[in-house]
Amino acid sequence: MTQPIAASQIHGALPPTPLDLAVRAVKPAMWTVIAFSFFINILGLTGSIYMMQVYDRVLSSRSIQTLVLLTLIVAILYMVASALEAFRTQLLVRAGVKFDDSIKEHAFDAVQRASLRRPSPSHVQALRDVDTVRDFFAGPGLISCCDVPWVPIYIIFATLLHPVYGILAVLSCVISGVLAYANDRATRAILDRATKANISANNHAVTTFRNAEVLQAMGMVRQLRQRWGQHRGAALGWQGLAADRAAFLVSATKFNRVFMQSVILGVGAYLAIEREITPGMMIAASIVVGRCIQPIETAIGNWKGIVSARSAYRRVQELMRMTPAPAPRMRLPDPAGALSVENLVVHAPGRDVPVLRGVSFAVPPGTTLGVIGPSAAGKSSLARVLVGVWPPSAGAVRLDGSELSHWDPEQLGRSLGYLPQDVELFAGTIADNIARFGERDEAAIVEAAQMAGVHEMIQRLPQGYNTDIGEAGASLSGGQRQRVALARAIYAKPKLIVLDEPNASLDAAGEQALGAAVLALKKAGSTVILVTHKTNSLGLCDMILLLNEGTVHGFGPRDEVLAKVLGPRLVKPEGGGPARVAGRPEGATVEA
Numbered sequence: 001m002t003q004p005i006a007a008s009q010i011h012g013a014l015p016p017t018p019l020d021l022a023v024r025a026v027k028p029a030m031w032t033v034i035a036f037s038f039f040i041n042i043l044g045l046t047g048s049i050y051m052m053q054v055y056d057r058v059l060s061s062r063s064i065q066t067l068v069l070l071t072l073i074v075a076i077l078y079m080v081a082s083a084l085e086a087f088r089t090q091l092l093v094r095a096g097v098k099f100d101d102s103i104k105e106h107a108f109d110a111v112q113r114a115s116l117r118r119p120s121p122s123h124v125q126a127l128r129d130v131d132t133v134r135d136f137f138a139g140p141g142l143i144s145c146c147d148v149p150w151v152p153i154y155i156i157f158a159t160l161l162h163p164v165y166g167i168l169a170v171l172s173c174v175i176s177g178v179l180a181y182a183n184d185r186a187t188r189a190i191l192d193r194a195t196k197a198n199i200s201a202n203n204h205a206v207t208t209f210r211n212a213e214v215l216q217a218m219g220m221v222r223q224l225r226q227r228w229g230q231h232r233g234a235a236l237g238w239q240g241l242a243a244d245r246a247a248f249l250v251s252a253t254k255f256n257r258v259f260m261q262s263v264i265l266g267v268g269a270y271l272a273i274e275r276e277i278t279p280g281m282m283i284a285a286s287i288v289v290g291r292c293i294q295p296i297e298t299a300i301g302n303w304k305g306i307v308s309a310r311s312a313y314r315r316v317q318e319l320m321r322m323t324p325a326p327a328p329r330m331r332l333p334d335p336a337g338a339l340s341v342e343n344l345v346v347h348a349p350g351r352d353v354p355v356l357r358g359v360s361f362a363v364p365p366g367t368t369l370g371v372i373g374p375s376a377a378g379k380s381s382l383a384r385v386l387v388g389v390w391p392p393s394a395g396a397v398r399l400d401g402s403e404l405s406h407w408d409p410e411q412l413g414r415s416l417g418y419l420p421q422d423v424e425l426f427a428g429t430i431a432d433n434i435a436r437f438g439e440r441d442e443a444a445i446v447e448a449a450q451m452a453g454v455h456e457m458i459q460r461l462p463q464g465y466n467t468d469i470g471e472a473g474a475s476l477s478g479g480q481r482q483r484v485a486l487a488r489a490i491y492a493k494p495k496l497i498v499l500d501e502p503n504a505s506l507d508a509a510g511e512q513a514l515g516a517a518v519l520a521l522k523k524a525g526s527t528v529i530l531v532t533h534k535t536n537s538l539g540l541c542d543m544i545l546l547l548n549e550g551t552v553h554g555f556g557p558r559d560e561v562l563a564k565v566l567g568p569r570l571v572k573p574e575g576g577g578p579a580r581v582a583g584r585p586e587g588a589t590v591e592a
């Protein structure tokens with residue numbers, strides 16, 4: 001069947017990103033704002049016309065009644081203009097909120113995808129960038145941009161007063177326009193650099209304070225403060241340079257306005273002497289030419305905001321293009337836990353050399369597979385690929401026969417449990433952390449905590465399961481964090497559970513609880529992948545995968561592989577207890 005060709009493909013244009021769609025969503029509001037601006041700018045003539053009437057009609061006729069009537073009309077027109085301006089601002093604020101609503105979740109997801117590809121605190125900038133663009137909607141920069149298309153109203157009015165005024169109005173607009181352009185050329189690149197330097201100073205501070213304890217303990221505060229100061233100094237330097245250049249151009253614009261007003265008065269005086277215009281028209285022209293260049297002047301005055309919003313928009317767009325959302329997936333039947341890996345090749349983010357090469361193995365549902373091997377063998381990398389964190393460069397990881405990328409991410413997430421080597425909990429309560437911040441199934445939360453052997457510990461905390469564990473679980477000990485993270489991984493007994501060094505910070509009781517949890521999961525039919533260095537965990541495993549330098553050096557039933565690796569020194573476990581290696585203390589490491 002022939003696939004329909006999108007118009008964007010025919011013209012070679014890129015498909016719209018969520019940012020394009022968010023902008024499209026606020027376009028009707030923006031057109032309304034521009035239409036409102038037309039009436040606001042028409043009403044902007046009120047002051048000039050009033051002055052003209054006062055000078056030419058009231059003063060000559062000395063009619064107080066006309067003056068009062070005119071003033072009343074002007075008051076009403078000003079009130080209407082103010083109401084329209086307030087309404088326009090409200091429309092813009094709402095457009096900003098709508099823009100934010102349309103983009104925020106996509107921005108969050110894009111940051112998540114970018115962080116998976118290349119972990120860096122800089123990706124979070126995209127969320128701040130969305131704020132910058134949203135705030136721009138309600139700022140003076142955008143309002144001035146909406147007024148610019150209506151400048152011809154003032155030019156026409158000036159021309160009607162006298163053609164010479166029309167020429168002068170056009171001239172002052174051209175001068176202001178040239179100055180605005182010069183301002184952009186002179187400051188845009190510098191402001192961009194200032195923003196980049198600022199972002200990197202902020203990122204530097206964020207990553208530095210993440211290691212605040214190391215900084216303090218080893219007296220590294222001064223050195224890292226200096227490095228942060230360098231980034232910040234660069235940002236301030238660029239900002240200062242841009243401000244210097246902009247200051248000159250802002251002054252030049254102001255000079256243009258003030259001088260033009262005087263020229264208009266001078267020309268007006270001449271024309272009045274020649275009886276070509278009235279004194280009222282002279283004053284009206286001076287006001288109207290001032291109004292003519294006001295939006296341009298406001299735009300130049302707020303140029304920094306305009307440039308930042310534009311750069312923020314571009315950064316978000318770049319991120320969206322770099323990390324397109326995956327196509328929606330069909331819901332498959334819930335998996336039973338059969339895992340197969342075929343000729344897997346994996347590259348770590350930003351690395352040219354693969355960390356896993358030609359890895360193949362398969363385990364049926366309910367198997368406990370131990371993954372062993374020396375440091376840097378690729379065990380954690382394999383764990384990441386098995387849970388879909390890193391994509392395979394070649395080959396496939398299949399759960400119940402379907403490649404991980406074919407599963408709906410939410411469904412897959414519910415079917416997976418993952419305990420990473422570096423445990424990270426999130427700010428919130430213990431219950432929320434165990435329930436993965438989803439809907440709370442209290443029975444399942446307690447069951448997971450009991451299986452992870454952490455229920456009693458949680459009960460002893462001041463608020464039990466509702467205890468707030470602070471940013472990244474900072475109020476828990478390393479072992480407690482690991483056990484809560486284990487409970488999170490086994491919450492609702494997913495069908496595939498990957499535990500990367502789950503016993504790294506556990507005491508004897510913790511290890512015992514881990515053993516019991518793995519056995520219970522096995523009984524429940526879950527497939528458990530246990531990455532470990534410790535021999536005393538191997539007794540829990542049915543099968544072993546031995547990795548070395550990113551390739552498989554052994555795979556099969558536990559005793560077979562261990563016998564091959566360790567030879568006759570393996571002591572078979574009794575009654576399903578932990579495997580022991582003769583001549584090695586319990587918990588010794590297993591290496592190829």
Ligand SMILES: Nc1ncnc2c1ncn2[C@@H]1O[C@H](COP(=O)(O)OP(=O)(O)OP(=O)(O)O)[C@@H](O)[C@H]1O
Nearest residue numbers: 348349351355373374375376377378379380381382
């Ligand atoms: N995020 C990453 N970015 C770049 N390279 C990485 C990353 N994570 C791991 N690597 C590289 O991949 C290789 C395998 O690392 P991996 O963490 O998978 O080993 P491991 O067998 O789990 O080691 P250990 O037992 O010490 O945890 C190493 O050479 C490492 O430098």
